[in-house]
Amino acid sequence: MSKNYIQIDAKDNIIVAITALSKGTVVTIAGKQIVLQQDIKQKHKFALHDFNPADKIFMYGVLIGKATTTIKAGSAITTENIKHASSDFTNQKKEFVWSTPNISKFKDKTFNGYHRKDGKVGTANYWLVIPLTFCENRNIDVIEAALAEKLGYQTKKDFAVDTDALIKQYKARAHKDDILNTPIITSHEEMAKNRVFPNVDGIKFLKHDGGCGGIRQDSETLCKLLAGYICNPNVAGATILSLGCQNAQISMMQEAILAIDPSTTKPVYYLEQQRSLSERNFIEEAVKHTFLGLIEANKITRKPAPLHKLVLGLECGGSDGFSGISANPALGYASDLLVALGGSPVLAEFPELNGVEQEIINRCVTEEDSKKFYNLMRAYSAAAVAVGSGFENNPSPGNIKDGLITDAMKSAGAAKKGGTSPVVSVLDYTEQVTKPGLNLLCTPGNDVESTTGLVGSGCNVVVFTTGLGTPTGNPVAPVLKMSSNTNLYQRMQDIIDINAGTVISGEDTIETMGEKILEHIIKVASGELASKAVIHGNNDFIPWKRGVSL
Template sequence: MVSSYAQIDPKDNIIVAIQGLAKGTEIEVGGESLVLKEDIKQKHKFALFDLAVNDEIFMYGVLIGKATKHIQSGCAITIENVKHASSDYKDSKEKYTWRAPDISNFKGRTFSGYHRNDGKVGTANHWLVIPLVFCENRNIDVIEAALSEKLGYQTKKDFAVDTDALIQKYKAGASADEIFNTPIITSKEEMAKNRVFPNVDGIKFLKHDGGCGGIRQDSETLCRLLAGYISNPNVAGATILSLGCQNAQIELLQNAIKTIAPSCNKPVYYLEQQQSKSERSLIEKAVKHTFIGLTEANKIIRQPAPLSKLVLGLECGGSDGFSGISANPALGYASDLLVALGGSPVLSEFPELNGVEQDIINRCNTTQDAKKFYDIMRAYSAAAVAVGSGFENNPSPGNIKDGLITDAMKSAGAAKKGGTSPVVEVLDYTEQVTKPGLNLLCTPGNDVESTTGLVGSGCNVVVFTTGLGTPTGNPVAPVLKMSSNTALFERMKDIIDINAGTVISGEDTIETMGEKILDHVIRVASGETASKAVLHGNNDFIPWKRGVSL
């Protein structure tokens, strides 16, 4: 895009400012001309025609709001003159046809991954240490302190501090100057070179605040989520710590693993504190079991795998007025490429599909999935209303400040991540991806809760689009951050992996950017390139308790 403004769809009666536009600027769109009556900020929108109170407002070709005041052509669209509105939808689907993109540039490509006995392939090789209840979080901290740095794994910083070197100098009688001049900082890169288990990418500690209290269903859902993490192809095995009396019982987790992954035969060690002779004994056994598990996990090496083994999470957060124009549709094209190659992209964040439900329903392969999506969306919306909220309250202050003023506007852009391919299956939270093609997964719009859910349902890599910037990562799957605009990429290169702002500047098309995304995903999946979230140790993990979270 090289113009200073754009009409995204011919049906749209609002125009987006690609650059900041000054009052008095003459605009021509589709044979219509107007003069701006006020300054329009970059990423924000202005009216193409005069709009009366209750007139419908369209962007991306869908209803995104209604005017609450008279709006003259050339005036800004704001939260002061527009309210959320979205199209209704029905559970019956219409015929849908799809034309797959050209995949010639990826034909025969493979990635180098970790093959599991159940046929899945991981993009990483991790060992998990998991508490079944928050009471065990302190013990998890002790185990992490005992293992991570000693085995050469990253700390919460970009480096490790070797205090032992100072102690040894002191005991040897070194002077203050000698102690002060002793090197004690080790970079993550140096730590990685010195790993005891070079084929294990990390030991991940999934602390949480659940497992007891609340309602029993919360603990059941937590166990299904944890079972999904254990069976994720990026995981080699796990050590589980239980207190003993909590709602999330060991048997509940074991049954969840059998249900969602009956062919999963990974080593899982279960330890219960109330059956242990002491806390010291519990921790000793946990450390030894984990160490032995790591020796086995280290025997697994990367081998070539077809791109059909990629399960790609499609996520967005900190969205802006460009997200639905550059990053999201480019990711959608990459999603379509992966579908055509036999892979499985997964679109989540159901509150951010508000207003495009009928399009999603029409794309479902079966009437059963169309009905399931319809029912989940109706129930989710009703639950939000029941507590005095609603989907219209989804946009954050940051979204609004950067031009996303209604949920339907935000949703219409967010849905672009799912491309145009048919929906092969609709999954509720913690249900597993089993079919190649585009899957839908019910999660909240909250960034970390949604990413946590995507990986818990089987995603082995995630692409996360953002217009405002976010450090979000995941303990198990690499999360690649992609900026919607170049200014963000230049400002936050330390946490952003890919820049889709080149679509806005005209250097890339949606199609060329989509191919670049998939190529980057392949390199990360092969371990050739590390995502910024992995490099910085962003291991965000927040289970959804199924309360209303927008």
């Protein structure tokens, strides 16, 4: 893709500028010459022919907007001259045929993971400490301060500060030069070497603002989400802190876990503060039970596992005009490879499937799932309209600035993460991934809320595409950030794991980039590489309360 501009689909009547193009430049599209009427910024689009008001505008082969004014061929497409529009859809499936990709490079490969008794395999091994209500967040902080760095785990950063060394120097009446020359920073890698429990990747503290107040369904949904985290294969067990009087009761939590895994044997310790002798006693018990849990979790080691044990979350955020051309379709090809290998990629963010609903409905294997997806999309769209913020309001200021000016345009590119394979299951929020193949999960468009939901439904690794950059991570699953353009990768190598900008420059095809993505996933899943989000301690966790969130 080394040209200065591209027509993505033969049906498209707007063209993407791969590089900035100057007014007066003559471009040739399908034998037709066009003179640019103005400067076109990189990643933005220009008209292939003249448009009249209300004319339909296509990109990625689908309807993404309508002209609001007269637009001359070669003019920039902007928020001033088009508005959002998308094709309607029905719950009637049309014929669909999938071409399976070549998996010869991967058919005999494995990853080294943590095998659980329920047959799932983790890409990491964590212990969780979870409050059932926000009232316990302060106690969670106390427990974190008591355990994390002392056991060799990071907290909010990719290094530890050894203040004890300075105190020791002070008590020894050391000269100020000795104090200044005392090393007190321990890197992420050094901390990992010095862990008390080397087979445990960390203790994660899932603070939140729920569990009480609101409506009863909020607490039920929260318990189902937290149960999904406890049952996630990347988790060895958990310590649960309850106040006692909140809506999210211990019994509700236990029922949610049993609904996912009726024969669960994972250790989960429940502690209720209102039944404790004192706050000090309550925290002491929590620390001791967590420590005992870590002893047991440390007994498990990594062993080879087939690639079909990977449950891959497909996420995007901070998207740009290249996301749907490079990073997303390359991740989609990796998704197709994983499906062909028997694995389970999961596509989420339902507000960002606006305009491609019919294609997805056609790909659903069963009528039941096509109707479920239809109903979920209609309900979400209606809820957004009811509060005065329909899907057309989805693109963020950053999206628009970098060329994604309607929701349908953004969605058509975002959906590319799901590849081309059949949809084997449509899941509502907190429902668990149980079938091999491409799954759809109803989550909001908000990046962190969506990623939180993906991991809560069973994903053991996530790939997050971005064109603008984001430090987002997750407490339980490694999140690999992939840039859509090389400029971003070069500027933010500290938080970006993979560069798909080589597709734009022509160094890679979608297929070769997709293979590189899967290779990278395997290394991270095996513990050979740490994702940048893990290194930096990005443990973003935001439960969705099922309100409208674009």
